[in-house]
Amino acid sequence: MNNIYMKLNKSHIWYIRSRDRFNGEIYNFNINTPSFLLNHSPEEIVKITLVDLVLKRNKYPIDTNNNRFIVSETQNSVTVIYSIAITPGNYNVYQLATQVANQLTNTSTFYSYSLTWNSISGYYTITATTKTANPFQAISWDFNVERSAHELLGFAKTTVAFTSGSLISTKMASLTGETAIFIRTNLGGVNYDYSNGEYGYSDILAKIPIIVPPYATIVFQDNGSSVFNTYVKTNSLATVNIRLTNAEDILLEFQDEYTLCFKLEFFQPTKEEDILEQLKQINNTQKLNLISKYNNQK
DSSP states (O other), rough: OOOEEEEEEEEEEEEEEEEOOOEEEEEEEEEEEOOHHHOOOOTOOEEEEEEEEEOOSSSSSSSSTOEEEEEEEEEETEEEEEEEEEOOOOOOOHHHHHHHHHHHHHHOEEEEEEEEEEETTEEEEEEEEESSSSSSEEEEEESSSSTTTTHHTTTOOSSEEEBBBBOOOOOOOOOOOOEEEEEEEEEEEEETTTTTTEEOOOOOOEEOOOSSSSSEEEEEEEOOOSSSSEEEEEOOOOOOEEEEEEETOOOOOOOOEEEEEEEEEEEEEEEEEHHHHHHHHHHHHHHHHOOOOHHHOO
């Protein structure tokens, strides 16, 4: 018999406040490891579960993580290429149309732009008119860049070209911004790696959906299922690093301090034969107690 079982030795609650960090920013910081985690028995395995998170959603839906595209314009056989970075903010679809049109028009040498949003289809129509007497020649937008704005304007992450000075979104525009927070740590864990089809090391501890509007509070509380957890054995981590990122591991720069809470359970691996021996001893003790009780009743 070589099966291994886990015996719970003890458990602790670990409250963390981002303001207690000794370096870093609130979305990427280091905090000292508590003594009960650092000094546990080297034979113990520690199960770390996220049980609580309270965080204000004071991060713009449109920011430096999703606001960029490259513009290529040609007129009179002269081509100019420039980058657009939409000013971060909390826009509705009409405000975004005005903002993008103004930034394009102010930057472009050859064209003025307007954007209109169709409330039925959810698509933008972009129109370019020449600033000079020369006719329209060619415009393309390249969204295949890092931190691309393609979802905001309703496009795939590719290059799109204007036809006769006009361009229409290929899918619904989405201004929601990030939809989830990935909490990453240096504690180590296991996740499925699609590149090789195997389970391996992962720094992702939890994925928290963002379902509240801007300026509201994001609250996660474990319902007892312990869905977000990892197992660690090392007791040599003097500091724990906590990062808030999106799915692409880009930091989410929230602005206010926040709190989270971990439950730490310390397990002692136990072999099956040891458990059977313990049960045998318990059974023998119970038998002796029954015999003693019977003899006392005579």
